[in-house]
Amino acid sequence: MSEVMEERIAYLERxxxxxxxxxxxxxxxxxxxxxxxxxxxxxxxxxxAEEAGTVPLADQRPPHW
Incomplete structure (x- = not known):
């Protein structure tokens, strides 16, 4: 194998x-x-769950709506 190929292989392995x-x-x-x-x-x-009776955060509309 040529020296250039060995250098390329070493580079690729690294x-x-x-x-x-x-x-x-x-x-x-x-x-x-x-x-x-x-x-x-x-x-x-x-x-x-502790805030019984409220709408879950995931189901609330963002304040800007």
Whole structure:
């Protein structure tokens, strides 16, 4: 194999490793954000349940309507 091809392969292998690291990190961040979102939705549902007789926030019209 020529020297140029070996350099290209080495570059591509390094880029692949870097991209793999990014994807792994982002996967962890997405999982954490998904857990936080579920927690917040549960917390808000609990608040809405405590406010018996009111229209749930998701069903309310925005104030500018």
């Amino acid at each position: 880029e692949l490793a870097d991209l793999s690291d990014v994807v792994t990190r982002q996967s962890g961040e997405i999982a954490a954000l998904t857990r936080r979102m579920a927690m917040l939705l549960e917390r808000e549902a609990g608040r809405e």
